[in-house]
Every structure is written in C-alpha cells, then in structure tokens.
Amino acid sequence: MADSPGARTPRSDDHGSGGADGELRRALAVALVPQIDELTRRVVADIHAHSGTYASGAPVSRDDLWEICRDNLLRALEDFGGLPPSGGDFEYAARETGRRRAEQNVPLDTVLQAYRRGGRVMWQMMAEHLRATRAGRAGGTGQGRDPVGVVAGDRDTELDMAGAVWETIDRYSLVMAESYRLTQLEMQGRQDTRRVALFEALLDGRGDDPAVAAAASAALGVPVHDRYVIVVAAQDPAAPPNPAPVLDDHGIWSFWRPRSGRYAGIVRLAAGESGVLLDLLRHRTGATAGVSPEFDRLAQAGRALRLAEQALRTLPAGSGEAAAFDDRLAEVLLVGRPEIAERIVTTQLGAVLDTAAERDALLSTLRVWLDSGCSAARAAELLYCHRNTVLNRIGRIAELTGRSAESGEARLGWALALRALPLRGADGEPAPTEGYVG
Template sequence: MIDRTSAEGGPSGVHEGASEAAARLARSMLAGIDSVTDRLVDDIIAENPEYYESERVAESDLRDSCRANLQRVLQLLGRRVPPGADPYDAARRTGRLRAEQRVALDLVLRSFRLGGRVVWSSALEAAREEHEFDPDTLLEVGTSIWNVVDAVSLAVSDSYRAAELELLRGDEQRRQVLVDGLLRGTGTDSDFVESALRALGLPAVGPYLVIAAEIPSSVADVPAPESTLQQHGISSVWQAQADTLVGLVAVGDHPLEEIPGLLRDVVQAGMGVSPTVDRGDAVPHARELAVLALRSLPRGASETAWLDRRLPQALVARSPELADRLVERTLAPVLNLPEAERRLLLETLETWLAADCSAKRTAARLYCHRNTVLNRLSRIEALLCRPVTGVQETVWLSLAMHALELRKR
C-alpha cells in the first residue's frame, strides 16, 4: 500500500523505494524521452482509441501530456525531480484538463497504464544493452516502476474527481438558472425559452403542467421527483423556492390525472397543480397558479389541489387581507366564544355547508339528533345575525370558513 501523503502534496514513499537499478535505467531513458513519448502516443492511438477519437484530445495535446507525464515518472524513478518542483504536477494538470474535456476517467487511467507498460518495456531494452542486470534486479525494477505509475495514476484520479465535482456544481448552477428563468419568467424572450427548454431536455411545445409542493419543515432533504417521473417516461425539472418545491412537467401523451399520483412516493405533502399550458412563455403564469392552488390548501394538508377545481378557495387565498376581513365580518361572534362552544358551533357549520344544508345529513355525519343540529344552527344565526340558508348566505359562509382554515398556513 502506498502512503498518499507527503510534504510535496502527492503520494510519498515512491522514489525512496525505487531501486538503484531503476534509477540508473530511468536516467538513461530520460536522455531519449522523445522516442519513449512516440511509442506511448502510438500505443494510445492503437489500443485506447476512444481516448484519442473522442475529438476532445488533439494529437498535439496528447503528445505534450504524454511527454510531461513520462518525464515526471522517469524523474521520480531516477531521483531527478528538480528542487521545489511538484513531482505530480503533470499528473494533476492532466487529470483536471481531461475532466474539463469530459473524457471518461477510465480512458485516462488506461492511458496511464499503457504509459507504465511503455516505461517497463523501455527499461528492459535499456537493461539488455548494459548486460548488468540479473532477473531479481529486473523484478525490483518492475516493482519500482509500477509503484511510481500507481502513485501518479492516483494523483491523476484525485485531480480528475476534484475537477469533475467543480464542473458538476457549475453545471447544476447553470441548470438552475435556466429552470429559474422558465419558472419565474426572468428570461422572457422566445430565444431564451426555446434554448432553455432544449438544454433541459424538455419538448419545445406543451402541454406542460406546473406543480407546486409544500416542503414540510420536518423534512431534512428536499424531495427529488425528477427521477421518479423519468421512470415513467415523463420529463420534468424542479426547483426548491423557499418552502415550496416547484416543477415544470412535460405531460406528453400521459393521462393528466395520473401525474400527481406518480409523485406520491417522494412527495407526501400537499400539491397545487396549474392548468396545462402549451407554450414555454406561459410557464411563469402557470407557476403562479400552481402556487396559488397550493395556498388554497390548509398547511399540512396532503391532498392535491387542482386550481380549476378550487377557484373559489383560490380567490380567497389570493387576497389574505380580504380573507382576514371576511372572517372577522362574518364569524367574529362565534370566534369570540369560549373554546369548547366555539369548536362545536364551527364544526356544525362546516358540516352543514358540506352536507348541502341538510339537517338530516348533518346529524348523521355528526352522530347526533336532527333537532340538536337545528338548535345549534339557530344559535349560530342568532350570533351572526344572518341566516345559514340561501345561496348568497351559504356562499358567504363557505368562503369565510375556508378563509378561517387558511389562517393555519
């Protein structure tokens, strides 16, 4: 096992363990490094073609990288690293550059293994010319070479992964800028909308849905619905905005009603769903409607609110100031009662309205006698100074009761 820490910032214990024979051979190969480089470039092109044919690594780039890394490997083996130089600087540069070029790490490491093979075969050729090395010494040389190659490969891998992480963070930031532009309308021109949809993997035209889901404060990690919908062939993008998770969903040919249900494995809280829109520039308005639909639910609810099915409630939710005034002007006398009576009368009124103002159905739902319901309703009418029947009155009372429920948000 190689110790990865050293004063020079790279794997240590490598050139200390290199044999004298390996050092002599390495110094000999340094004198002919151009020919060693040629061999390595030819081997990579022949045996690791994806690395070169990726059209990301030019031949001049490949040659320069091979030469720089071979030089450092031979300097480590030959104990000729210049004072103050980082013996792994070439490896780290290569790792970062290949990550930026989006070359797969396994292709990069395979090229370094080919480099180790070239160094080993070149060392054997140099040893034959000197006629001074027995098999045990050559075995020691081989061990030293592969220890150095492993250490350099480790530096490449670490540098690659660090750069890859930076790139992923940058990619995610750019992606979120595009998502934000679509959802909030910060990029309103048609060229931006078209390019953003394309970059995010969404179709150029709808139908689209916008879904807004509540993020409970007890949730440690924000849900990630994108992969869940992708399993069903549905493309979407999502963004956490304050305590709300907002997603743009490409409906395609999927049944509209099924989409919220597909999310229930990852989203257990309430969801608001906008009407469908066909154009990308209509998404910001759809987002507002989805958030409004969500706000029409009491906080902590787990149901799905389709805006078009909750328009009266959405009207109340859209104007919190008017909603508060509606509650005070309509229900204040009941709200000022002691808690037990207040809860009893509000429950009766809510059930009465939900039962289409039927005393019989209200009594059945409350498990009490019909006359008990009528007595409570009479008490409510006396307190409110208004009837609890009639179209206008029931609409007024229903909106007031909903506004009262929304105070819990």
C-alpha cells in the same frame, strides 16, 4: 501515459544512491530521457492501437495526446531515477491530465487504461536497453563502462525494476484520478449553479427571451416545448424538503429549488400523469402544495408560478393537501379578497353559524347535499340518514337564511360561503393558510 504518469516528489528511501537498485534505476532513467521523443511516439501509437476514443482524435487530438504524454513520461522517468526535476512539481502532469480529460468528458477508465499502456511501453524500452547492455557484456564490449552493465545481469534485479515501474504507474494513476474526480465535482458545481440561475430566470418571467428559454432547456435537459406544471410546496418540517426523489421513483422528471421559504418545482408530465402527480404529493410527500395549470412552453413558467402560489394560498397550513389551481378557482378568488369572503359567509350562512346546537349537522348536510346535485336521496345515502332528515335540515337552513332551497342563486351563495368558511377562523379572522398565516 499519455495520459501517462505524472508523479510526486521523490522520497530519499525511494532513490537512495547507495544500493544496486537505486543505481540501476538512475542508469535506466539517464538512458531513456534522451530518447523521450521516441518513447512518446511509441506510447502514442500504442494507445491509438488499443483505444478507439483516442484513435478517433476527438475530443483528444493527436497533438494534445502527444504533449501531455511526453510531459508525463519525462516527469515519471526523472522521478523513477531520482533525477532532478526539469519541470518543477512531479505531480503536475498527472493532475493536468486528470483535469483536462475530465473537462473533455473522456471516461476515467479510458484514461487509466492509457496510463497502463504507457507504463507497459516504458518498461518495454527499459527491458530492451537491459538486453542490449547484457548482450554487449557477453560480447566483451562495454563491460565496466556502462553503469547499467554493472547490475543488469541479475534477473531478480530486473524483476524488481519491473515492479518499481508499475508501482510508479499505480501511484501516479491515483494522483490523476483524484484530480479527475475533483474537476468533475467543480464542473458539476458550475453546472448546478447555471441550472439554478436559469430556472430562477424562468420563474422570474424571463423565459420570453428565446435565448433564455433555450439555455434553460439545455441546462435542465428538457425540451422547450412539452407538458409542464409548476408546483409550489410549503417547507413543512413534517414533510420531506424536496419532493423530487418521490417523483423520480415513479418516473416523473422534476427540478426543485428553495424559493421564498418554499420549494418551487417544474414537473414534466406525460399523458395522464396530472392525477398521479397530485396523488403522490398528497400521499407520498406530505407536503402542502399548489399546482399550476399545465403549460406547453418553458417561457410560461413565470405565469404558472403565480398560479401555483395562488392555489397554495387556499390550503390550510400544514394540511399536507395538494391542490390544482383549476380545482380551486372559487377559493383562489375568495382568498385573494378576504373581506369579500367574510361578507359572503356572513350574508349567506351567518344565521346558521349562530345556531351552535344545530350548526355542525346543518353545515355537513348542506355540503353533502350540494355535492350530490341537490339530491336528498343521494345525500341521505352518504350521510346514513333518512331522506326526510336531509329535507328537514335543508328546510331549516332556508328558514334561517331567508332563502329558498330551490333558488339557484341561493345555492350558489351557500356553496361560495362553504368554500370561504375554512379561510376564516372561529372569531371571523382569517384562518391560518399557506397564504394567510396571521
């Protein structure tokens, strides 16, 4: 009970004064209360002998163990014997034990074992007193004067007393354990609040302060220097609200928080995991997400957040696509200047867009041809058509736009226009993306 039992308010049916059991319980409590310091000494010694955690003196010092053990034992004896409480609420000691040991991070099983050790020693002292009383009666001394002697001769009664002691231990163990778990939940809540606050500080750019970066590192449980990316995911109703479980299943650490109608997360990467991350975001979460370039210091999280948000703004809303910032540089530039993006489309491909009958075939051929290094043969293989068909369509685009297909400037203009095209709607208005949702 040193972490021995505290207690609860006694019930009248527990400690009735009319029965032999109640009389014996009271007599045993009255006999042991004056010996509380000796009882405490024996319990502390027994716990130290059977628990390396307590014997080490850290985190529970001997003085701490003695104090809380004595308080538990005294309240347990008073409750067991139906005596008036000397310290108020019987359950206080058990609750205080649970609270203190949870804060000290002593395992609950270790505390429960200490309760059992304390109950064992308390019953040993009671049994010793019963044997001494019985011996005194057999020798003809004290009979009729010691209340214990009136009822102590019945072995069945003694067994009932032992059972009552263990019922007390079990009952108070439950009180202690409940307090322990509640304290753990409160501590976890405080830790979560601190973790969130420090993560927000990183995203706000305050990680340049070494103290903030160090505190965030400790709270998140990751190094100040490592390989990280920031991911910003749209809160799509069709996708899971938090990608963390999917990443965790694949051994990738991350921490996420709702932020401005989206989820922002920091992801710790091992070598070669960038591609794995994008694949998981695309195919396992369904989230539309932008991913920052890698950075190696937590202090850089604020800048990385801005880049991840820019990558997200290039993606159509609800597309379930994930894009790395470095893979969307042209789109980032275009979506940031919608009026320029619109002008590029108009000047580079406007005439093609006006040919409703040919438009889809010409645009798809142009896209594949550019992606194939402007090779008509490779493009034809991918489009399942003849090489001459590809050449004819590219020639038609050159005719409509007034540009030479051999010109590097023309090819650059067409490539930019194709990237800008998804960013505008059918009527030339900005298309719904995660950045432009009008």
